[in-house]
Amino acid sequence: MFLVSDYDYDLPPDRIAQQPVTQRDSSRLLRLDRARGGISHHRFYDLPDLLRPSDLLVVNNTRVVPARLEGIKETGGRAGALILDYPGVRTEKGVICRCMVKASGRLRPGTRFLFEDRLSASVVDAADGLYTLCFSCDGDFDQTLFAVGRTPLPPYITRNRDGAPCDDRTCYQTVYADRDGAVAAPTAGLHFTPNVLDRLAAKGISTAPVTLHVGHGTFLPVRVSDIRDHAMHSERFEVPAATAAAINATRRDGGRVVAVGTTVVRTLEYVARTCGEIRAFSGACDLFIYPGYNFQAIAAMITNFHLPRSTLLMLVSAFTGREKVLAAYEAAIQEKYRFYSYGDAMLIE
Template identity: 55%
Template sequence: MYNLSDYRYNLPESLIAQTPCEHRSLSRLMHLDRRSHDISHRRFLDIADLLRPGDLLVVNDTRVVPARLLGHKPTGGRVEVLIIDYAAGMKHLADTGRFQCDCLIRASRRPEPGTVLELGQDITATVIEHRDRISVVCFNGGNDFLFRLKKSGKMPLPPYIKRDQNPGQGAGTPAQMDEQKDRQDYQTVYATAEGAVAAPTAGLHFTEDLLAALSAKGVDVVRITLHVGYGTFVPVRVKDIRDHQIHSEYFIVDEQAAEKINRARGAGCRVIAVGTTAVRTLEFCTDACGRISAGQGRCDLFIYPGYRFKCVDAIITNFHLPESTLLMLISAFYDRERILDAYKVAVDEKYRFFSYGDAMFIE
C-alpha cells in the first residue's frame, strides 16, 4: 500500500469532465457505506436524505483567485505565469508593499533571474530566482496589482480541463465566454476568503437551496479556510509514497469554528468534511484526544494508508487523479482496494471525474 503503483487505475479520457453539471446539485453521487461496503448511486441532491439531524458539515470557504497570467518575454516569446502561493504573496505585500511569491513559469525557455515579463494589461513582473521547478516572481504595482490581477488574470483551471488558449479580440469570443463562465462555475457558493489557486471541488455541488434544506433538517454548517495551492496537485515522483514531501498551504480555523466542532464531537454528532482540503485542515488542527484548536498557519499534513483519523467521521469528495495524494487520503479513510473497486464501478457506470465531475459520499 506504500508503492505509488498501488494507486493506479484506468480512466478513459472521455470521462474527465470539461464542464460542470448544468445544475450543481444534480450531479451524480456515489454513496459508500464503510460498514456494509454497499455502493449505491444517487444524485447529489440526495445528500439531504443521507445526512442526519445533528450532523456538522465542515466546508472550506476559500475563494479562487484568477492566478494565471499570459504574456511575453522581452524577446517576444510567449510566457505563462501561475501564482501558486497567493497567501504568501499577500503577506509579502503587507510587509514590503510588493506582491512577491512562488510561481510556475511556462515558456519555450525559462527566463533568467532579472528578466522583466509583460503579463496582460498594465502588469509587469520580475523573475527573482528559481528553485527547482518553482520560480520566485515579484509583481509591480503594489496594492494596485490585486485590481489588475482580477482584471487580466485567468482562472487557474487544472490542465486536464481544456480551453481555447487564444483569447481573441472582444468580449464575445468563445475563450472570453468560457473564462466568464468558469469564473462562476469554479467557485463554491460559500466562497468568501480569497487566496486559492484551485477550487475545493467537492463543494461545487452545493447550492443555496440545498444548504437551506440541510439547515431545515438540523444539519449545521461551519466554515474553515485552507487556501488550496500547488502542493495539493504536485505529482508524486517517488516509488515509495512515504518519501513524498507534500507542500504546505495556508489555513485558518477561528475560535467560533473550533468551538462548534468540539461541541459537536462532545455531543456524539458526526463531523462530515466537504473535500480533502477540509479533511487535512481538521486533522492537522486536532490533537490525539480528538480536540481541535483554533489557529492559522501552514498545513503540511500528508495523509496516506496507516493514518489514524482523529476528527473526521465522513467525507464528501470528488473522484481523484490516479497516483495522487488525494486518492491516497481517501484510501486511508476507507480501504485502498475497496476505493479502487469503487472507482472501477464509477468508470463502468460512466461517472464524470475530477474537478468538474461527480461526487462520492463515504460514511
C-alpha cells in the first residue's frame, strides 16, 4: 500500500468533467459506508437528509484569486505567469510574488513582462523552477489583478474558455468563499448552495469555517515510487477560535465532525497533531496523509473523485481503506459519475 502504483485506476477520458452541472446541488453524491463498504447513490441536495442533527460541517472558506496572467516579454514572445502567494509582499518598488512562469528563452534577473492594463513585472530571482517577480502598475495592484487576471483551472480542464457555458470566476468558487488567497478551489465545497445550507441549518446541522489557501502543489504528481518518500507542499491555514470551540463542543456532546474536502481534513489533522487538540491556530500545513495514518480530528468527510496516484486519493484511502475506495471509484465509473474538480462528490462516513 506504499507504492504509488497501488493508487492507480483506469478512468475513461469522457468521465473528466469539463464544466459544472447547471445547478450545483444537483450533482451526484455517492455515499460510502467505510466500515462495511456499502454504497448508495444520491444527489447532493439529499445531503441534509443523510447527515445527523448533531453533525458539524467544517468548510474551507478560501477564495480563488484570478492569479493567472497572460502577456508578452518586453523583448517579444508570449509569456504567462501564475501568482502562487497572493497577496505577496508589498514594497516601495512593487509587489513581490512567487510565481510559475511560462515563456520562451532563458529568464534572467531583470527580464521584464508586460501584461494587460499597464501591469508589468520583472524577474528578481529563480529557485526550484519558480520565479520571484516584482509587479508594478499605474493604479492599485489588487484592482488591476482582479480586473485582468484569469481564474487558474486544473490542467485536465482542457475546454476552450471562450464561449463556455459557465463563468469560471463564479463556478470555480464556493458560495461561502470570503478569504482571498487560493490558486485552486476546495472542490468538495462547490456543490453547496444557499438552499442546501439553509436546509442543513433548519435540521440543526451547524457549519464552521477554516481557511487553507490551496496552492499549486495540489496538482503536482507524486514522483517517487514509495509514497513515504514524497515531500508534501506547504499551504497557509487558519483555524478561528470560534471554529475550534464548535469542534470541541461537538465532539464533547457526541456529535461528528464532518470535513468538507481534503483541505479541511489536512488542516484539522495538522492542528490536532501539532497542538494535541483542536484550538485556534495558524501557520503552514505540510501534512501528508496516507494509509497507516491515525485520524484524530474528523469522523466523516465529503470529497470529490480524485486523480490516480494523487496525494488526495491517498488521503481518502487512509481514511476509508484503499480497497474500499477503489471499489467505490469503479462503481462510480460504471454509474457514469463525473470526476475531478467540476465532477460529483462522495460522502464517506
